[in-house]
Amino acid sequence: MRNHDAQSLAFSLLAASRALVDGVSAGVSARGFTDLRPAHGFAFARLSAGGATITELAGHLDVTRQAAAQLVDELTAKGYVERRPHPEDARARLIVLTGKGRACTQAAEAAIADTLRAWEATLGPQRLLALRDDLLRIAPGGPLRPAW
Amino acid sequence: MRNHDAQSLAFSLLAASRALVDGVSAGVSARGFTDLRPAHGFAFARLSAGGATITELAGHLDVTRQAAAQLVDELTAKGYVERRPHPEDARARLIVLTGKGRACTQAAEAAIADTLRAWEATLGPQRLLALRDDLLRIAPGGPLRPAW
DNA sequence: CGAATATAGGCAAGTAGCTTGCCTATATGT
DNA sequence: ACATATAGGCAAGCTACTTGCCTATATTCG
Numbered sequence: 012m013r014n015h016d017a018q019s020l021a022f023s024l025l026a027a028s029r030a031l032v033d034g035v036s037a038g039v040s041a042r043g044f045t046d047l048r049p050a051h052g053f054a055f056a057r058l059s060a061g062g063a064t065i066t067e068l069a070g071h072l073d074v075t076r077q078a079a080a081q082l083v084d085e086l087t088a089k090g091y092v093e094r095r096p097h098p099e100d101a102r103a104r105l106i107v108l109t110g111k112g113r114a115c116t117q118a119a120e121a122a123i124a125d126t127l128r129a130w131e132a133t134l135g136p137q138r139l140l141a142l143r144d145d146l147l148r149i150a151p152g153g154p155l156r157p158a159w
Numbered sequence: 160m161r162n163h164d165a166q167s168l169a170f171s172l173l174a175a176s177r178a179l180v181d182g183v184s185a186g187v188s189a190r191g192f193t194d195l196r197p198a199h200g201f202a203f204a205r206l207s208a209g210g211a212t213i214t215e216l217a218g219h220l221d222v223t224r225q226a227a228a229q230l231v232d233e234l235t236a237k238g239y240v241e242r243r244p245h246p247e248d249a250r251a252r253l254i255v256l257t258g259k260g261r262a263c264t265q266a267a268e269a270a271i272a273d274t275l276r277a278w279e280a281t282l283g284p285q286r287l288l289a290l291r292d293d294l295l296r297i298a299p300g301g302p303l304r305p306a307w
Numbered sequence: 308c309g310a311a312t313a314t315a316g317g318c319a320a321g322t323a324g325c326t327t328g329c330c331t332a333t334a335t336g337t
Numbered sequence: 338a339c340a341t342a343t344a345g346g347c348a349a350g351c352t353a354c355t356t357g358c359c360t361a362t363a364t365t366c367g
Contacts, residue, residue, distance in 0.1 A: 012284060014268060017275045020291040021179060022204075026298035028176035031169060050324090056170075065345060076345065078325055102333045102344040120162060127165045130297050136160060138293055143168035145290050149278050150174035198353090213316060224316065226354055250315040250362045 031126055038122025044115045046089055052119055054082055055108070058092060059116045062107040064100075091115060179274055186270025192263045194237055200267055202230055203256070206240060207264045210255040212248075239263060 012020075036049050050072075057063050057071045069079035083106055086092045091112040097103035108116065131139050160168075184197050198220075205211050205219045217227035231254055234240045239260040245251035256264065279287050 012272075012275060012279055012287060014272060016288065016291060017272045018268065019295065020275060020287070021183070021271045023291060023294035023298055024172075024176055024179055027294045028172055030298045031172055035169070066343080074324090075326060077327085077347095080345070081324075097344090100334075100344075104345075120166065123169045124160075124162060124165045127160060127168060131160055133296055134293055138289075139160060139168070140164065141286075142290065142293050143164060143171060145282055145286055146171035146175045147167065148281055150171055150178045214314080222353090223355060225318095225356085228316065229353075245315090248315075248363075252316075 031123075034126035034129075035119060035122045038125050039115070039119050042118040042122065044118055047091075047115070051082070051086065051091075054079075054086065055091075055112065055116050055119065058106060058108050058112070062095075062105045064097065064103045064105060066103075068106065086112070179271075182274035182277075183267060183270045186273050187263070187267050190266040190270065192266055195239075195263070199230070199234065199239075202227075202234065203239075203260065203264050203267065206254060206256050206260070210243075210253045212245065212251045212253060214251075216254065234260070 032049050035052070039047060039052075053072055054068060057068055063071070065076055065079050065083060068083070069076040072079060072082075074082075083092060083094070087094065090109060092106050093109055094104040094106055097105045127139070134142070180197050183200070187195060187200075201220055202216060205216055211219070213224055213227050213231060216231070217224040220227060220230075231240060231242070235242065238257060240254050241257055242252040242254055245253045275287070282290070
């Protein structure tokens, strides 16, 4: 792969990523959840898989436990999550989505679908699936954190 | 495209983007430029195309002029850029890369090439070029700013 | 021309999201 | 039982940004 091709691949990957984040953010906002930032989505993604402790969330987001705790404080105040006693460890608290949190997660999924529908219209379904397969091979399921 | 496919495409795109940024950041650091953060790369990308004013840079990075000016202050102090009088506008200053700044830009290009070589080994050259083409069609050359 | 307005960019203060350092409570291992 | 590790909270500090305001130069219009 020539140098110029590498540059344009790198740039277009970052641009596509940005376009996705912007599109999803706009879609979530348009569905009435206007008090959330993109970073919150990564927390929701982890919590929607059955809840997590502060420490697990911090590891997932690659931030300190303090930062994760502050984020949970904020989401709690806004009604998206709640802290429950952990069923197996009296030190820990299990953070779970509230009904509002689950509704927001669904809105985010719909926003993703909307954004990708536009891409499907451009590329066609086959190439879009091929794109997904290639990306999965490149970056196999790493934790889903902000990039920089 | 089914819902689950859309989710996994979105996740893998973000993961790949993160992997790229991490890889380039590590490569630039390994080449001796340890005092830079990923965000600086976006400024370099704009400046390497012949210099820019503070206002242009701020627009490119999607931050306020103050933030751009602070970034330029930092890069100036570290020897990567310098402020010159603007040849056509006595109000403005033209920010240009120094020799060190150009060397760093080359290091970044090499780091991109390194990272993508690993991907090429996984996907093969043809699919990697196809990936680039598809990404270019999805996100045609938008400005290159941090995503969130 | 000259006056009004717009633009480039700097100074200072404020803010948001993060980190580090330290603390208590509970769990785990010897 | 005791020593050590882990979950998480409190407080302070840091960094990259923002907002508000200022001067100098450009541009537009009477």
